[in-house]
Amino acid sequence: MSLSNEQKGTTLEEMSKIIQQLNNRINTKRTQLAPIIRELRQLRQRAQELSQIHAEKKSAYDALTASQESQSIRLEQEVRTIREAEKNEESKFHYLTANLELLHIQQNRLQDEIRGYVTNSSHVALSSNKNESTNETMEKRKSYREIYTRKIAEQEALTKTLKQQQKSLLENEKFGLKQVNLWKNLIQLLEIKKITKEFNEEREKAGGDYANVTKMEKDRMLL
Template identity: 30%
Template sequence: MQEMTLNKVNDENSRLQSTDELVDVLKDLNDKINDKKQTLAPVIKELRPMRQKCQDLQLEYYQRQQAYDAMAAGLETSAATVDNECQDITKQVHALESNQYFMECQLEVLKARQQVLDKEVNLYVAQESADDKSDSILHQVQSQLNAQQTEKERLKQQQMDFRKNETQHRKQLKMWTDLKTLLAIKQRCLTRDRERNAINEYAINSRPDHLVL
């Protein structure tokens, strides 16, 4: 019994000793924490405005990012509009170039015609000889018209002559047709006469016991 009491007393002393040690450790830790707080207090004081500044900078960044995104979208839309306008202008330029080329060609044609016209006018205004005017287009066209008129009159006269002689031609054609028919009939008659003569000759030269048709 006494031994058990001694053990309890020893355990209690050990517990008390451990508690004192823990108290000392905690006190030491609190002292260290307080020292650290005192050391870090100026740093924390300096960090507070820096933290506020960081928040302000972050807010400014977000605002500028939104402004940039809006500006980029607007620029993209403007770029697409400008690109479409450039394409339209390019098409208009090509069309104008084509029209210019066509008009230049027409102008060259008109210049050539003007040169021919000037030459014609000079030939007739100068009152030169007929031989000199033979090279003019008007003279050539007039000669062609005269030739066509002559040919037209010749064909017209030929047509009148043909109509005039048409009756005689028809009579001649009928006469030749009748002659052809008559010759055909005569040919058939001659053929038939030759066949009869052949039959009669056969009958004369045949023996009496043969049948004669």
């Protein structure tokens, strides 16, 4: 009976020693890990800050990109509108040019008729009645000539105005296309800047904070 008690006592003492050793080792490891844990907390906080900064920058970039796309779409619509207006004005210009040519033909024909009447009037000067009739006819022809001349002048003025409008439309179209190209180039530059920024951030993380974390993981494995 006493031998059994002695064995139990010995076993309890050994267990107490083992437990004490384990506690000592745990405390030692805890002390060793404390700086690493603190550093990990700082890194975690830094990672959260960087994530927040990245989210803010991305939000600003997305807003800017959306604005640029909207501006580009608006400019493209303006260019299409200008082109349609140019086509309409060009069609009107060709129509008026054809009318002007027709009026020139009519004017030449009228002038030929007037010259014919003037020539004939020199051969009918013997009769006063015939002279009066010829004068009336000449007055009518003269009034017709004035009407046609006025119409031709109006058409020429309108044609000149249309030419100026066509020139203005062409200049506006070139400017609109230039603006569209500038916006597209700006969007491409922003995309490249974004990609470069993300690449630099990943590289810094891989060579900076991530390197410290990797080193600490190795230290923990050694412990």
